[in-house]
Amino acid sequence: MAGSSRSFVQGPCKDATGMRRRLVVDRPCHHHFFPATAWRRTMKQVQIDQEECIGCGACVELCPDIFAFNDEDNKAYVIKEEGGDADCIDEAIASCPAACITFE
Structure with a gap:
């Protein structure tokens, strides 16, 4: 990994104060790391249930x-x-008559 320009996200490690944190770092820590792209997959995503959508x-x-x-x-x-824009997404969710939009 030396010389790698990829970002890594530190896993559920504890900092000096004992707090659990996840930090994007230039280099992985000596334990519990995974590529930053995997971290992005755990972020909220907007989805529409196509079977429920009435168009x-x-x-x-x-x-x-x-x-x-x-x-x-x-x-x-x-x-x-x-x-x-979270406010826009929330408004779309609230205005959907089929209730088929999620943001989780």
């Missing part, structure tokens, strides 16, 4: 940077899973 398009109107509409299926889909 009203409310989410697309409210958050066009996050949702788009598939004219063939007449359903919305997510174009930016990592989300964006």
Whole structure:
């Protein structure tokens, strides 16, 4: 790993004060590390249950940077899973008549 430019996320290690922390570091610690890309996968993601979507398009109107509409299926889909403006996503979730949008 020497000379590697990849970022690593420190696993559930304790710092000098005994607090459990996860920190992005230039080098992995001597124990409990994994690539930063694995850490990103644990972040919240926006999803639409395609079977439940009724195709009203409310989410697309409210958050066009996050949702788009598939004219063939007449359903919305997510174009930016990592989300964006949390207030916009919350408004889209609240306005969805099918309650098929999650942000977990």
